[in-house]
Amino acid sequence: MSETRPPSSTCDTDVTRRPTRLLDMLNPCLKGRKRRCGRPTAHDTEELDQYLLEIAAGLFVQHGYAGTSIDQIARKASASKQTIYRRYPSKEALFIAVISDLTGTVLQAMAATPLKDPLEELRHISTLLLDLTLRPDSLGTYRILIADGHRHPSLLRQAVEAIGQPFHESIVRLLKAAESKGQIEPGNADDTAARLLTGLITGWPLEDSLLGLDPLKSTAEREAYFNRAWTFFLRAVGGRHGVPAA
Template identity: 80%
Template structure:
């Protein structure tokens, strides 16, 4: 359920998304808000949540069996739903998989888009840290493995994943870099596509690579904090990052 718009600090938006991003998904028995769906005709409340439930069921099966090894039949049986219920929402298995991936990152993307540009450099730091946690989620890693293993057989999967996830993430990083440059928080000339890619690669590249190889980097929150702190300091040195005292909002007398 979406929150009503209200002025909130950047940490308010991001901490809410971080809670979602670090919530583990039960791959064996995905459920919605801790409740398993009963078979049979859904009640009104369950019907309202059915889209999310189907996405969680599909996510668990895709991660367990891969894209090629998962069928709409399997998803329907696991969800105690009919194939028609799924096809009314998603025209194909490919469309369902893209919806699963979009759902995985949707909360983080919304947090990025809703973040006010009052202190863009600080907001960029929070979002970069959030992206590190999202990257290391088991369901996110399972999705990456599917795209690597099956992407060459289904090139439209990769294209749609980039359009639905990769490009929006990138665009938001560039947006925050431009805002930071305009406020004098980074040196001119660094609000570019290349800078955004270097930042995301530095923060997520090595942890993702090791995780995809079956290793377990940054096991604890303390290890993640230490790694991110060093990466962020390196980034700030490269772009001349500095916190500028921003003018406070005027209070009516």
Template identity: 75%
Template sequence: MSDPLSARRPALRMPRPDKSARPLDMANPCLHGRKRRCGRPTSHDTEELDQYLLEIAAGLFVQHGYAGTSIDQIARKASASKQTLYRRYPSKEALFVAVIMDLTGSLLQAMAEISLKDPLEELRKISRMKLEFTLRPEALGIYRILISDGHRHPSLLRQVVEAIGEPFHNAFIRLLRAAEQQGQIEPGHADDTTAHLLTGMITGWPKDNCLCGETTLETSEERQAYFEHAWAFFLRAVGGKPRSPEPQPV
């Protein structure tokens, strides 16, 4: 199965609302400490509330797990009504998937903007981003949830894979095929197996260690050194030939 947490949008991160000005319920708006006003909330208010609800939900899911978190808990923590949440997400499952999409936004956006001019370099950049994302505390918390609760909620796991894992894996395949066509890697390596092996080599050991509570690659320098070693190993395995720098005009 493809790694389910690989993933779009750089998260157009909206400024975080002032958390001293709760409650934030669009049915009775008190955004920014303002008194109740007539008319519909502005799009900016709605975006702020959307982002705030996702952040509250993410924190509770990571803290209590999927089964241990309810829509009622999230609504109480956010000082919002359950109707506010259900207007946006028809189920807890849909909210959980939205939380993951929000967390993986920068990866998903990077994939959407892939250029095939230098596919091997694009593959390198996205692989490095994936290592950084995988070791984020929020991402590790989501991985733990999928490991502990995924077998109880197969439809949840399937949605996560379809929404995130498959697009990420398909982007790897697309870049490998383009690299093969441009002679950047040897023929015969642009396949599912190579994509899975690359993902496992870049994130497998660090992720497993962190999930088991080990301290791994804490600093940016350590992560960069590990990545460069793994990437060099991958290039040797596929006969990688990075594009030569274009000559600069005199």
């Protein structure tokens, strides 16, 4: 069951952060300052938001979704539970926020593509997707969803809606733009083509990474794999532009 918001309190009490992990030490909140009750500045609020997400992400990856509580996150962050519940009404909402923070940069890049050269833009977005998939924090999130998703179906549904669907829709959008410009053959700008591209780019590397096999260790290996997968995809859809240089 999700942890729900407790009765509200009159103020938050956040003390100096404890340098327990590298993640904590790199956080801009750790500047030897104490937070006080009262109205924080917008900058302070942004710093605290990011800090809480980083702390939560580390604990979720370390202990899993079921093994992590709002109490643990509050203690690790040296924050009150009310500080967290003011931002996220439940543990599910916090976990989805952690995933959204992880994938936000790539999703923003997808949404901002100008469609001047859709096929080349799709290639660029696909490289970002591969890089994101193989990040340790992303793999930790995948493992959580695999381990706990069946026990928390609403969590899995929210993750798909918040992350998976926007990725898929952005890829379809670029495929349709490429089709309209004659860059791919008609009939290849649909849901199936988008899923085939995603599977081709990330499927094997993700599977091996989840098994702890650590594929594509070097940048050269990753680039070589991506370029070959992209060439396979272009041939399948009749791509006429954006073939990577040899």
